[in-house]
């Protein structure tokens with residue numbers, strides 16, 4: 153199951169019930185970044201942690217994942233800020 157969330161700091165998450173949540177702000181990120189976050193969360197279905205095995209799994213699926221990870225670290229805040237007022241509107245929609 154996949155859900156869309158509006159968390160300000162998390163781009164994606166994977167619960168123990170194997171539900172993957174993606175932050176809707178990612179639609180404003182380059183497509184490769186969205187792919188990376190999805191891959192990252194899908195890898196958590198195999199490894200529910202950030203162990204070496206987990207990152208190895210991510211690397212096998214997406215050899216250039218480090219570039220995307222760096223992009224998110226650098227631009228994540230900007231992305232959150234840029235979508236600030238829009239996010240309030242979306243939060244309202246989600247509550248209603």
Ligand SMILES: [Zn+2]
Nearest residue numbers: 192196201202
């Ligand atoms: Zn993770």
